[in-house]
Amino acid sequence: MNRIINDPDHVVEDAILGYVAAHPEFYTATDNARVVKYPPAPLKGKVGIVSGGGSGHEPAFLGYVGKNMLDAVAIGEIFSSPTAGAFLAAFKAADSGAGVACLYGNYAGDNMNVKMAMKKAGSAGIAVKTVVANDDVASAPAGEIEKRRGVAGEILMWKIGAAAAALGYDLDGVIGAAQKAIDNCRSIGIGLSSCTIPAVGKPNFHIADGMMEIGIGHHGEPGVEVSPVQSAAVMAETMLSYVLGDMPLDKGQEVVLLISGLGATPVMELYIYYAEIEKRLGAKGVVTHRRYIGNYFTSLDMMGVTLTIMKLDDELKKLVDVPARSLGLTQVE
Amino acid sequence: MNRIINDPDHVVEDAILGYVAAHPEFYTATDNARVVKYPPAPLKGKVGIVSGGGSGHEPAFLGYVGKNMLDAVAIGEIFSSPTAGAFLAAFKAADSGAGVACLYGNYAGDNMNVKMAMKKAGSAGIAVKTVVANDDVASAPAGEIEKRRGVAGEILMWKIGAAAAALGYDLDGVIGAAQKAIDNCRSIGIGLSSCTIPAVGKPNFHIADGMMEIGIGHHGEPGVEVSPVQSAAVMAETMLSYVLGDMPLDKGQEVVLLISGLGATPVMELYIYYAEIEKRLGAKGVVTHRRYIGNYFTSLDMMGVTLTIMKLDDELKKLVDVPARSLGLTQVE
Numbered sequence: 244m245n246r247i248i249n250d251p252d253h254v255v256e257d258a259i260l261g262y263v264a265a266h267p268e269f270y271t272a273t274d275n276a277r278v279v280k281y282p283p284a285p286l287k288g289k290v291g292i293v294s295g296g297g298s299g300h301e302p303a304f305l306g307y308v309g310k311n312m313l314d315a316v317a318i319g320e321i322f323s324s325p326t327a328g329a330f331l332a333a334f335k336a337a338d339s340g341a342g343v344a345c346l347y348g349n350y351a352g353d354n355m356n357v358k359m360a361m362k363k364a365g366s367a368g369i370a371v372k373t374v375v376a377n378d379d380v381a382s383a384p385a386g387e388i389e390k391r392r393g394v395a396g397e398i399l400m401w402k403i404g405a406a407a408a409a410l411g412y413d414l415d416g417v418i419g420a421a422q423k424a425i426d427n428c429r430s431i432g433i434g435l436s437s438c439t440i441p442a443v444g445k446p447n448f449h450i451a452d453g454m455m456e457i458g459i460g461h462h463g464e465p466g467v468e469v470s471p472v473q474s475a476a477v478m479a480e481t482m483l484s485y486v487l488g489d490m491p492l493d494k495g496q497e498v499v500l501l502i503s504g505l506g507a508t509p510v511m512e513l514y515i516y517y518a519e520i521e522k523r524l525g526a527k528g529v530v531t532h533r534r535y536i537g538n539y540f541t542s543l544d545m546m547g548v549t550l551t552i553m554k555l556d557d558e559l560k561k562l563v564d565v566p567a568r569s570l571g572l573t574q575v576e
Numbered sequence: 577m578n579r580i581i582n583d584p585d586h587v588v589e590d591a592i593l594g595y596v597a598a599h600p601e602f603y604t605a606t607d608n609a610r611v612v613k614y615p616p617a618p619l620k621g622k623v624g625i626v627s628g629g630g631s632g633h634e635p636a637f638l639g640y641v642g643k644n645m646l647d648a649v650a651i652g653e654i655f656s657s658p659t660a661g662a663f664l665a666a667f668k669a670a671d672s673g674a675g676v677a678c679l680y681g682n683y684a685g686d687n688m689n690v691k692m693a694m695k696k697a698g699s700a701g702i703a704v705k706t707v708v709a710n711d712d713v714a715s716a717p718a719g720e721i722e723k724r725r726g727v728a729g730e731i732l733m734w735k736i737g738a739a740a741a742a743l744g745y746d747l748d749g750v751i752g753a754a755q756k757a758i759d760n761c762r763s764i765g766i767g768l769s770s771c772t773i774p775a776v777g778k779p780n781f782h783i784a785d786g787m788m789e790i791g792i793g794h795h796g797e798p799g800v801e802v803s804p805v806q807s808a809a810v811m812a813e814t815m816l817s818y819v820l821g822d823m824p825l826d827k828g829q830e831v832v833l834l835i836s837g838l839g840a841t842p843v844m845e846l847y848i849y850y851a852e853i854e855k856r857l858g859a860k861g862v863v864t865h866r867r868y869i870g871n872y873f874t875s876l877d878m879m880g881v882t883l884t885i886m887k888l889d890d891e892l893k894k895l896v897d898v899p900a901r902s903l904g905l906t907q908v909e
Contacts, residue, residue: 246845301842515594
């Protein structure tokens, strides 16, 4: 895989440099080279919203820093957790005294580093509470939901948590809203090609030409099914059956759809896939209140798509409709 | 290349279906299956802004339909011109009686079909004038500028022309602004991999692993130089030398930068590349007034990047700052 980089061991620093130079309206560098914050943060009286994770998923995570979105992010190496020090620096950057909601994904490294950072934050007098995203239905059975990974549903968890904070919810309220958001989210991905970490130089997993992997993770974690590539219609049917098997939806239920490419997926194909999803949900009487279609949570140059469905109630609906501005998600009305 | 499609011969129809279903705020279908329009269009008294081109470049062209952007687009087969009938239908959809500015790219098929459509529009009493984008410096020498292809500079031409129309310019005024925009634009692309048309199933050109092609066109048209893959810094240096060799910039000159991935380029790499461009422009005293970085004008799953620079004067600066809303480009302030 040919790449547009300088030193493969410095892609994260080099990219952060570009982001901060390009978008002063969204990013202020901090003392920690792996932490950026929204310039107006911390906003007096508002709960700080923090996330963090490995690089290579852009626009996640740093692309969701912005107005009514994340206040600060900790940025890890490609596909690796940020350090505890970076999470701690992000907490400090986001805390106005009203506490910090750390909304992140269920991966061993992130869990460990967030926990260490929280201990130090506690000593420094910063109240931090967490919500751990676990929306990937393919990563563990329904009985072991605590083992499931967080994937693109994290974006909706951030959107909801950040909207709650913007509306003046206190820390427990923000945590409650973000937890409800992710509890109401289910995702599944499908991979049609592998991806290459720049410093490694070759794919660390393999998907054969003509084959696809259902349930593959954002770092190439094994899926639940490998099969020949199917039509977009069959992919939609299969992925919906996993999601709805885990979270049945009644007729009339309102949902948010998030369909994300994995990096190399032509946008045209995301819309072909979307049409198949919408048709099937419509036939069940499920109502799409809002949809996000694009490259929202990627895996470098992987070809594939993820489907995320969030079930709405009145509160989530109100929160998802709050305007927001960030590189990855701008919502005007 | 594995794909997320149904029938490879119906990808364009299937994708349009998805776009229209997903974004009623941006798209109304028309009697012509290959034409979509912005729902409020035609706006009484406003010059209609139309473009069109082959599919596979998403979000171009239809992703730029929206508020203060395109009023209607004609949509071609993958990498092929829309028909004359589609251009004519787009003119009709966009005309409020104030005339239509058809702003499109310099390709043989588009030139022919726009010309035929204009003839019929004339008979129907619709005034249509055109600007033909030719911003790709690699596609012909400076002495044969009329042979140059239009590439990502088209987006800035649309932005400027549409802003002029929104501010109440008449048809000649809109054409003048759009012409000035493209006259002040220079672009060059670099390809690091080929791309695959779904109905063909294999790449119709080849870039070897470890090699890159400078000046490659959006459909794989041959570039001016093939070399081993260089660092992002060297790519930036080379591409800037082509652009600035063709359009020198004085110290203090304000510009708009548009850096677009070609489809499979990780966003992270676009920002690494951007930082190299900005550093070099800064060293020359050139001032970036606004920058667009992302997948703005793609070529299916091609890996690579295009650089577009638009030189600003007071009028272009005012027009580029007009707010806009579309899938591909939303500008809030």
